[in-house]
Amino acid sequence: MAMARLLDTATTPRVTEAWFTNGLIRPLAGVAVGITVAMMLASAIQAGLGGRPELIIDALKEGPKSLVATALTVVVMDVMIQGGDVLADVAWQAGRGDAQQVLDGLAATMGSSGGLAGTFLGPLALLFGMIGLLVTTVVLFMRSSMLYLVAAFAPIVWSTSVAPMMRGSGRRLIHLVVALVLAKPAIAITLVVGTKLLAN
16 A cells, blocks of 8 residues: 555656746746747738738737746646546545455465465466556656656747647647546556456
8 A cells, every 4th residue: 555655646746846837847938938929029020021910910819828828837737637646546446445355366366276376376476466567657657757848848839839830739738738647547447447357
């Protein structure tokens, strides 16, 4: 149980902590504001040269949107990450008894099987379990790192979305964040379904 709690807290990114927001997000937000202003000016120049005044109005609408999105991204991501953790916890609590039953059954089978189970099957089952735990741990740490990376680059992505040709980048950013947040509950639900199938 202590291992599960350690893995849970270690693989949950804390994107609102001071070392991240002050040390990385704040300087990148300043760069993002500069990019937003540059994109708005580029749209105005393009509108003037191309005779399309609607681009100026579009840039004046999209500029403030990108600044608000930049300001809210980290907070919204933190709420989504906490929600994903709650989903994973609820799923794991539903399957915790079955997981204990599967492990107890495996230990009882190994204990009653004689010498072959103690010398070959037991270590083989332990090896597969350790490999599965290692792979799951690596996947969860990569998810955490990717969430930090996405949060760090979010201000730049939102600022470039002022340009009409980059407008879809904000939508792709949202899709990526949702996929990364839901990866942990998906892993937990997969483990619970597997243990329920083995237990029943």
